[in-house]
Amino acid sequence: MSDYNNVIRAQKGDKEAFSQLIKSHQAQLYRISLSILRSEVECEDSIQETILKAFDSIKTLREPDYFKTWIIRILINECYAILRKKKRVIPTDTWEDYPRVEKDYHHVEIRDAVNKLSNELRTVIVLFYFEDLSIKEISDIVDIPVGTVKTRLHRAKKQLEKSLSSEKGVDIHEQA
Missing domain, CATH: 1.10.1740.10 (RNA polymerase sigma factor, region 2, helix turn helix motif)
Structure with missing residues (x-):
């Protein structure tokens, strides 16, 4: 208001x-x-x-x-x-100042995996999970159809799951 x-x-x-x-x-x-x-x-x-x-x-x-x-x-x-x-x-090592991310081992692994995503996938993941925006809001912000947002979220989750489970031995489902 x-x-x-x-x-x-x-x-x-x-x-x-x-x-x-x-x-x-x-x-x-x-x-x-x-x-x-x-x-x-x-x-x-x-x-x-x-x-x-x-x-x-x-x-x-x-x-x-x-x-x-x-x-x-x-x-x-x-x-x-x-x-x-x-x-x-632009390369980066960490999101050390990212206020909502806790600094334990598993969150560092997730943060690193998110950093490795393409800009398109990283943007929808950050807006959806870190900023708690709805799919419709993301669609409006990024100016893409709702279906495209859903597809990018799905692809990003799959890439994160693959990256975290194969490279680090982390189960992404434990983090949710």
């Missing part, structure tokens, strides 16, 4: 309301960006660009209830633009 009110106020030029919107979604934007870019510096760049674009175009948001979906979509587009500019995948 407060997002809705803040969006309406921000659309009327209230900078404090826009700031509150960003603060309420800041951690989520960070996690999503880091999962795609896997670079702290580029993550910060993508978030800054996302905030600037959102501020400049908040008046064009037709449905205030969809602010979260709208800003995540802007962020993902920014992340992919950064990746396209670099034309290579």
Whole structure:
């Protein structure tokens, strides 16, 4: 409810309301960006660009209830633009600062396996499992059909299961 009110106020030029919107979604934007870019510096760049674009175009948001979906979509587009500019995948060792991931052995194995997925598969896994977004929300954010989201989730789970069971001896079903 407060997002809705803040969006309406921000659309009327209230900078404090826009700031509150960003603060309420800041951690989520960070996690999503880091999962795609896997670079702290580029993550910060993508978030800054996302905030600037959102501020400049908040008046064009037709449905205030969809602010979260709208800003995540802007962020993902920014992340992919950064990746396209670099034309290579950026390596990373860990997601040490990932707030929702516990630091025990099995979670490290899962985190490493997720990092090895392609951007398309990693994005849907992170949005679905780490950000608790629905398949419909992911479909709207990534701008792909619901069926494609389901297919990518299925493929990603299969790849994770194969990776975790064959290489590490970890049963992915124990982690759920």
